[in-house]
Every structure is written in C-alpha cells, then in structure tokens.
Amino acid sequence: MDTRERVRALERMMLIRAYEETVIALHAEQRAAGTCTAVGQEAAAVGVVSALSADDQILTNHRSAGHLLARGADPGRMLAEVMGRRDGYCGGKSGSLHIAAKELGVVLTSTIVGGELSLVTGVALSRSMLGGEGIVACFFGDGAACEGRFHESLNLAAVWNLPILYVCENNQWQAFVHRRETTLADGVAPQAAAYGMDWRTVDGNDVDAVRAAAERAVATIRETRKPFLLEVQTYRLRGHFEPDDQSYVDPQELERWRARDPILLARNRLITEGHLSDAAAQEMEAAVKGRMEQAAAFAEASPFPGFEALTTDVYA
Amino acid sequence: MQTMTVTDAVSAALAEEMRRDDRVLIFGEGVATKRKDLLAEFGAARVRNTPLAEGIIAGTAAGAAATGLRPVVDLLFAPFLCYAMDEIVNSAGKLRYMSGGQFAFPMVVLAMTGGGWGVGAQHNHNVEAWFVHSPGLKVVMPSTAADYKGLLKAAIRDENPVLFFTDIALGYAPGAVPEGEVVVPLGKAAVRREGADVTLVSYAKSVHACLQAADRLAAQGMAAEVIDLRTLKPLDEETILRSARKTGRVVVVHEASRMCGVGAEIAALVAEKAFGDLRAPVMRLTGPDAPAPASFPLEQAFAPSADAVVETVGRLVGLVPA
Ligand SMILES: Cc1ncc(C[n+]2csc(CCOP(=O)(O)OP(=O)(O)O)c2C)c(N)n1
Ligand SMILES: [Mg+2]
Numbered sequence: 126m127d128t129r130e131r132v133r134a135l136e137r138m139m140l141i142r143a144y145e146e147t148v149i150a151l152h153a154e155q156r157a158a159g160t161c162t163a164v165g166q167e168a169a170a171v172g173v174v175s176a177l178s179a180d181d182q183i184l185t186n187h188r189s190a191g192h193l194l195a196r197g198a199d200p201g202r203m204l205a206e207v208m209g210r211r212d213g214y215c216g217g218k219s220g221s222l223h224i225a226a227k228e229l230g231v232v233l234t235s236t237i238v239g240g241e242l243s244l245v246t247g248v249a250l251s252r253s254m255l256g257g258e259g260i261v262a263c264f265f266g267d268g269a270a271c272e273g274r275f276h277e278s279l280n281l282a283a284v285w286n287l288p289i290l291y292v293c294e295n296n297q298w299q300a301f302v303h304r305r306e307t308t309l310a311d312g313v314a315p316q317a318a319a320y321g322m323d324w325r326t327v328d329g330n331d332v333d334a335v336r337a338a339a340e341r342a343v344a345t346i347r348e349t350r351k352p353f354l355l356e357v358q359t360y361r362l363r364g365h366f367e368p369d370d371q372s373y374v375d376p377q378e379l380e381r382w383r384a385r386d387p388i389l390l391a392r393n394r395l396i397t398e399g400h401l402s403d404a405a406a407q408e409m410e411a412a413v414k415g416r417m418e419q420a421a422a423f424a425e426a427s428p429f430p431g432f433e434a435l436t437t438d439v440y441a
Numbered sequence: 442m443q444t445m446t447v448t449d450a451v452s453a454a455l456a457e458e459m460r461r462d463d464r465v466l467i468f469g470e471g472v473a474t475k476r477k478d479l480l481a482e483f484g485a486a487r488v489r490n491t492p493l494a495e496g497i498i499a500g501t502a503a504g505a506a507a508t509g510l511r512p513v514v515d516l517l518f519a520p521f522l523c524y525a526m527d528e529i530v531n532s533a534g535k536l537r538y539m540s541g542g543q544f545a546f547p548m549v550v551l552a553m554t555g556g557g558w559g560v561g562a563q564h565n566h567n568v569e570a571w572f573v574h575s576p577g578l579k580v581v582m583p584s585t586a587a588d589y590k591g592l593l594k595a596a597i598r599d600e601n602p603v604l605f606f607t608d609i610a611l612g613y614a615p616g617a618v619p620e621g622e623v624v625v626p627l628g629k630a631a632v633r634r635e636g637a638d639v640t641l642v643s644y645a646k647s648v649h650a651c652l653q654a655a656d657r658l659a660a661q662g663m664a665a666e667v668i669d670l671r672t673l674k675p676l677d678e679e680t681i682l683r684s685a686r687k688t689g690r691v692v693v694v695h696e697a698s699r700m701c702g703v704g705a706e707i708a709a710l711v712a713e714k715a716f717g718d719l720r721a722p723v724m725r726l727t728g729p730d731a732p733a734p735a736s737f738p739l740e741q742a743f744a745p746s747a748d749a750v751v752e753t754v755g756r757l758v759g760l761v762p763a
Binding site: 158210218220222236269299300301302308373430432434435436 | 470471474475490491492493494495496497520521523524558559560561562563564729730731732734735736737738739742743
C-alpha cells in the first residue's frame with residue numbers, strides 16, 4: 126500500500142467504527158433492533174476487502190458491517206436496513222444480520238453460523254465454470270470453524286480446486302464463550318494443512334499486515350485457482366450482541382486488546398511516520414461522523430415497507 | 442403462588458430437576474456462561490458450554506440419553522435446529538423403534554421461537570410442526586409461566602425426546618406459578634376460558650391473542666371457549682373434540698404458517714371425528730407461507746392478532762344460516 130492508500134484505509138476503519146457506534150446509539154434509543162458489531166475488527170475487514178478486485182465476490186456473516194462498508198456500501202442504506210425500512214439493501218426484510226448487496230458483490234449473507242462456509246463452494250464453482258478471473262472471499266468466525274461445515278467446505282474446495290479466500294476472523298469469542306473453551310489449538314488456520322490447503326496467520330489489528338497478507342493470498346489464488354485460508358487474529362471489543370454488559374469477559378484481556386485498537390495503531394503509525402497530522406486525523410474523524418448523521422437521517426426518513434411485502438420475494 | 446417470568450420459570454424447573462436427579466445435565470453454546478446459578482449449584486460437569494456445533498450437541502445428547510444420562514440441550518433459536526435435524530429426527534426419534542425397543546432417549550431440546558426480536562427469518566421461524574410430523578418425538582409449546590415450569594419438569598422426566606419451544610415474545614411475561622413440586626403432564630390441553638358459541642384452539646403466544654379476542658367477542662354476545670394445547674404431541678384429541686362438539690365452530694390460531702401446520706392436523710381431526718356436530722367449516726388463522734421479516738411492523742403483522750381472531754369468528758358466524 127502506498128501512503129495515500131494507507132490513509133484511505135484508516136479513513137475506512139474510522140467510517141466503520143462510526144457506523145457501528147451509530148447503530149449502538151440507535152439501538153440504545155430503541156430506534157433500531159439490536160445487532161452484532163465488529164468494533165475492534167476494522168483492520169481485518171479493510172485489510173482483506175481492499176486487497177480484492179471489483180469482480181471478486183464476498184460471502185459474509187452476522188458480523189458484516191465492516192465488510193460491507195469496506196466494499197463501499199452506502200451507510201444510509203445499511204442503516205435503513207437495520208431499522209427495517211424500505212430503502213434498506215434488502216427492503217427491510219433482512220435487518221442487520223444478513224445484509225446482502227449483490228450490486229457490490231456481497232452475496233448470500235447468512236446468520237446461520239457456518240452458512241457462508243457451505244455456500245461459498247457453490248459460488249466459487251460458478252466462478253470457475255462460468256469463466257472470469259474473479260475469486261470469492263468467505264469471512265467466517267473462529268466459532269464457525271467448530272461447525273462440521275467448516276471441514277466439509279475446506280475439503281471440497283481443495284479437491285475441486287475452487288478459487289476461495291477463506292478468511293477466519295478469529296476474534297477470540299464465540300458469542301458468550303471464549304474460544305479457549307471450545308478448541309485446544311490456538312489457531313484455526315493450521316487445520317487447512319490437513320486438507321492440503323495453503324494457509325497463513327496474521328496480526329489482525331495491524332491493517333498494513335492484513336492487507337499485505339491478503340494481497341499475497343489473493344495473488345496465490347489467482348495464479349493457482351486453489352483455495353487459501355487466511356486467519357486474522359483480532360478481538361471483539363464489544364459484546365456479542367447489543368446490548369451486552371460483557372460481564373463474562375476478563376477485563377485484563379479486554380484492556381490488553383483495547384490498547385491494540387486497530388484504528389489507534391494505524392493512526393499513530395501514520396502520524397509517527399509523518400504521513401498524517403493529528404489535526405488531519407481529527408478532521409477525518411469529524412467527517413465520518415458527519416456522514417453517519419446524514420446516513421441516519423436518510424434511514425429514518427425512509428418509510429417502513431407496506432404489509433404486502435410480507436409475501437413478496439418468497440418465490441422467483 | 443409466586444409471580445415469575447417465563448425465563449425464570451424455565452430456570453426454576455431446571456434447578457429443581459437437577460436437584461432431584463443427578464443424571465440430569467445441561468449443555469449448549471453459552472449455557473454455562475448464562476446459567477451462572479446452575480453452574481454454581483451443580484458444577485462444571487453438569488452445566489457445560491459447548492463448541493458452536495449443533496449437530497454434535499444434539500448427537501451427544503442422544504448418545505448420552507440412550508446410555509444412562511438425562512440431558513437437556515439448549516440449541517438457542519429454532520432455525521438452528523436445522524443443523525441438529527439428523528441427530529434429533531434420525532437418531533433420537535428412530536433408534537428406539539429401529540433397535541426393537543432396546544434404547545430410550547430421555548432428553549430435552551430447548552429452542553426459542555417466534556417473533557418479537559426483529560432480527561429476521563434465520564432467528565424467527567416456528568418449526569414445531571416439523572417435529573410433530575416426525576415419529577418418536579414429543580413437542581411442547583406452553584403459553585404461561587406456570588406451564589413453562591410444570592411442563593419442562595415433565596419433559597425432563599419423560600423417557601422420550603422432547604422438543605421444548607419457548608416463545609420469544611413470552612420470555613419476560615410474568616405469571617403466577619404455584620409453589621413447590623407441580624408437574625404438568627405432557628399431552629393435556631388446558632381450557633383457558635369456557636364458552637358455548639365457538640372454540641378457539643391455540644398454543645404459545647397466540648393463546649393470549651385468543652383470550653383478548655374472547656373478551657371482545659363476549660362484548661358482542663359471543664361466548665368463545667379458548668383451548669391452550671400446551672403439548673402439540675401427544676395431542677389432546679379428547680379436549681379438542683369435546684369442545685368442538687359443544688360449540689360446533691372451531692378456529693385454530695397459530696403463528697406458524699398454514700400449510701401442513703398444526704392447525705391442519707386439528708382441522709382434519711375435527712372433520713374426521715366431529716363432522717356431524719359442526720355448524721361451520723373449521724377455520725385456520727396463521728402466519729403467512731413466507732419467511733419472517735425483520736422489519737418491526739411487518740414482524741408484528743406476521744402473527745395472528747386478537748383483531749384478526751375476532752374478525753374470523755365474525756365471518757364464521759355469518760356463514761351460519763339463521
Ligand atoms: C447455527 C447457529 N448457531 C448459533 C448461532 C448463534 N450465534 C450467532 S453468532 C454466534 C457466535 C459466532 O462465533 P464466531 O463464528 O466466532 O463469529 P463471531 O460472532 O465471533 O464473529 C452464535 C453462537 C447462530 N446464529 N447460528
Ligand atoms: Mg468469534
């Protein structure tokens with residue numbers, strides 16, 4: 126990444142954070158249903174998504190706001206969806222947990238944990254049989270890697286040579302259970318080796334490192350047309366779902382990861398290296414907040430869908 | 442009597458049964474995190490968090506149930522049961538029969554169901570009829586705090602696999618719960634209100650819509666009898682038929698979609714066994730044949746309302762020749 130791209134990456138991370146904070150506030154005021162935020166995981170989303178090309182596709186899960194925004198989704202239409210309004214990406218039928226935006230290449234979002242893992246092989250099969258250079262990125266959590274679907278997906282992708290970038294966002298939590306309680310191994314990625322698949326683990330709070338690792342993984346997939354598993358080690362700084370008092374979280378662990386907030390790290394690094402002034406960073410922050418106010422106003426002005434929408438879109 | 446919420450009634454039933462029988466254990470995603478009281482009282486061996494993997498949770502429960510333990514598993518939201526379908530339907534539901542009766546599966550599967558949370562169709566889907574349709578399983582879906590407690594106790598004591606559905610909309614609903622050991626038997630419906638003009642058959646939160654409707658119908662001079670099925674399988678045919686024969690008019694109300702839903706079974710039952718006493722066709726008032734929407738006003742409109750019950754009864758009465 127050149128300097129301009131790095132500053133843009135920081136801005137995108139700030140935008141994602143501002144979006145999540147807006148959703149949290151709307152929920153607290155009972156203007157939107159609760160949701161899963163990915164506060165603290167912005168570098169994973171921006172680092173990976175920015176390494177993809179426009180014709181690549183993305184499958185994601187319940188914690189997807191960062192992936193969508195990194196892909197250029199309109200926060201106004203996202204908030205409209207979260208608030209169940211007509212102008213949402215899915216017309217208010219999805220709500221926050223399964224926003225798909227085909228126009229952006231974000232397809233088949235599912236909140237059934239592991240759903241994306243069982244769908245991605247088919248999406249990649251289409252890609253490989255219908256031609257084109259595109260690859261498919263599949264975001265899933267450390268928890269999803271506990272589902273049998275994870276293994277079934279990796280195995281099929283490997284034996285069928287499917288062009289998939291598996292991205293395990295290991296945020297250390299599986300809803301209310303720490304990943305230490307569910308798996309003895311520290312990481313998910315080494316399991317790929319059992320299926321003959323290339324893999325790599327990267328510091329998920331360092332956006333430069335994620336971007337570099339994702340670029341290499343994408344290049345490998347484009348060249349070999351084989352799947353690759355990238356594990357992004359990060360941390361879910363807020364609860365599983367809003368609201369969540371995080372009473373089950375070790376406060377020291379939380380503090381350690383807070384100190385490694387990906388936005389803080391990127392911002393400080395750019396300032397230390399002389400690529401960004403503190404004032405410019407503050408301006409960026411103010412700008413994304415302003416954008417969110419507009420987005421929220423747009424969403425709230427959007428009407429609820431009519432009752433006829435209850436039974437439309439059921440069959441093609 | 443004490444007043445408690447449905448959520449607390451479920452917790453109380455679990456604690457009492459675990460105290461009574463040390464073969465009872467509970468596990469699932471986040472169970473030990475969320476049920477701190479049970480963990481403190483019964484320890485980590487009997488109150489466990491699991492990896493995120495519904496298939497192996499249900500399969501482990503079935504295997505353990507067949508060999509001496511009495512597991513309760515929490516599979517969270519009803520749609521997640523799809524991942525555990527094989528273990529519940531093919532294993533727990535069939536291996537007793539297929540082994541010529543060598544094994545029993547005393548296990549309970551907890552799942553939350555219905556609207557009220559606004560997060561869409563992969564969390565909100567009333568799938569109870571799938572399990573009613575599967576041999577070897579029992580299905581419970583209560584409407585009051587007292588029944589959540591008493592029926593869960595019965596489910597844990599039952600020798601068969603029981604699907605125990607909690608209606609999300611009722612979770613915080615307080616209700617009077619009798620003190621002490623009150624076990625509500627599976628397979629017995631409750632007549633929540635007596636009446637001679639029309640029978641409203643329902644379960645879970647729709648019972649409350651029926652009771653509200655019955656109040657309004659009373660104001661119009663119509664006496665509605667309200668039956669709360671409580672257990673969908675075994676189905677209390679006797680209570681349904683007795684009421685159908687008395688009123689001659691039956692409306693079945695549930696949030697799950699119509700086609701092949703529990704209402705279809707009840708309509709068929711009444712048509713087969715009480716046809717001669719009917720004064721009008723059996724009507725069903727259900728959710729649409731569509732996934733549940735996230736959008737709040739749509740989610741609310743998905744489930745049958747008291748207004749809709751009143752309106753349906755009105756149409757039914759209009760059908761009757763003077
Ligand atoms: C099949 C299924 N089981 C359980 C849930 C409830 N649930 C939603 S997210 C979640 C934790 C997922 O953990 P992970 O895959 O690590 O993703 P993260 O939430 O940490 O991003 C759980 C248990 C679900 N949505 N789907
Ligand atoms: Mg996780």
